[in-house]
Amino acid sequence: MAELKLVGICGSLRKNSWNRKLMLAAVDAFGPAIFEEGNLRLPLFDEDLEAEGVPEAVTELKELIRAADAIVIACPEYNKAPPGVLKNALDWLSRGGAPWTDKPVAIVSAAAGRAGGERSQFALRLMMVPFRPHLLMGPEVMVARPKDAFDDEGKLTDEMARKLLGELMGALRTAAELRTA
Ligand SMILES: Cc1cc2nc3c(=O)[nH]c(=O)nc-3n(C[C@H](O)[C@H](O)[C@H](O)COP(=O)(O)O)c2cc1C
Numbered sequence: 001m002a003e004l005k006l007v008g009i010c011g012s013l014r015k016n017s018w019n020r021k022l023m024l025a026a027v028d029a030f031g032p033a034i035f036e037e038g039n040l041r042l043p044l045f046d047e048d049l050e051a052e053g054v055p056e057a058v059t060e061l062k063e064l065i066r067a068a069d070a071i072v073i074a075c076p077e078y079n080k081a082p083p084g085v086l087k088n089a090l091d092w093l094s095r096g097g098a099p100w101t102d103k104p105v106a107i108v109s110a111a112a113g114r115a116g117g118e119r120s121q122f123a124l125r126l127m128m129v130p131f132r133p134h135l136l137m138g139p140e141v142m143v144a145r146p147k148d149a150f151d152d153e154g155k156l157t158d159e160m161a162r163k164l165l166g167e168l169m170g171a172l173r174t175a176a177e178l179r180t181a
Pocket residue numbers: 012013014016017018019020076077078079080081110111112113114115116117
């Protein structure tokens with residue numbers, strides 16, 4: 001069987017983002033795969049801009065999603081909701097073609113608050129509905145107070161989070177293998 005292609009999407013553009021660390025922990029838990037991170041540094045969605053020509057970065061992201069066997073999205077929480085950069089990317093990706101259809105997708109979140117981004121993660125699940133991915137329902141991985149859950153090298157050390165992430169990414173791998181079999 002060909003090596004699985006795993007795409008990671010991090011809803012934070014921040015250099016030291018906890019969500020990127022969580023995304024990389026998820027990649028590790030997924031096991032052997034060709035991994036690539038999607039770039040969310042896209043122009044703001046604007047139908048006039050779209051009419052002038054879809055930006056190259058959008059086309060690249062869409063092709064990456066289309067070619068992926070599985071996707072993990074690490075979603076921060078901004079004011080109890082997913083960040084605008086993620087919604088912006090979803091809106092761009094929704095236009096012309098349907099790269100998410102039936103694609104196995106896992107969502108994880110890390111947030112400073114004690115719920116670990118639960119509301120944001122729930123909202124993202126609803127936001128994904130129009131794209132009809134194969135969205136894994138669980139286990140839900142929400143990392144609260146991330147500075148206590150990662151070590152200085154950025155490795156996820158919280159035992160419960162590691163266990164749940166292992167289960168979620170195992171389920172994502174199984175879904176990807178079934179789809180490519
Ligand atoms: C604009 C803004 C709004 C935020 N709102 C929330 C929130 O609603 N819930 C929460 O737990 N943390 C909130 N935070 C804190 C983030 O969880 C924290 O900054 C986190 O580290 C962001 O994710 P990142 O490390 O991946 O960039 C907010 C941060 C910002 C900048």
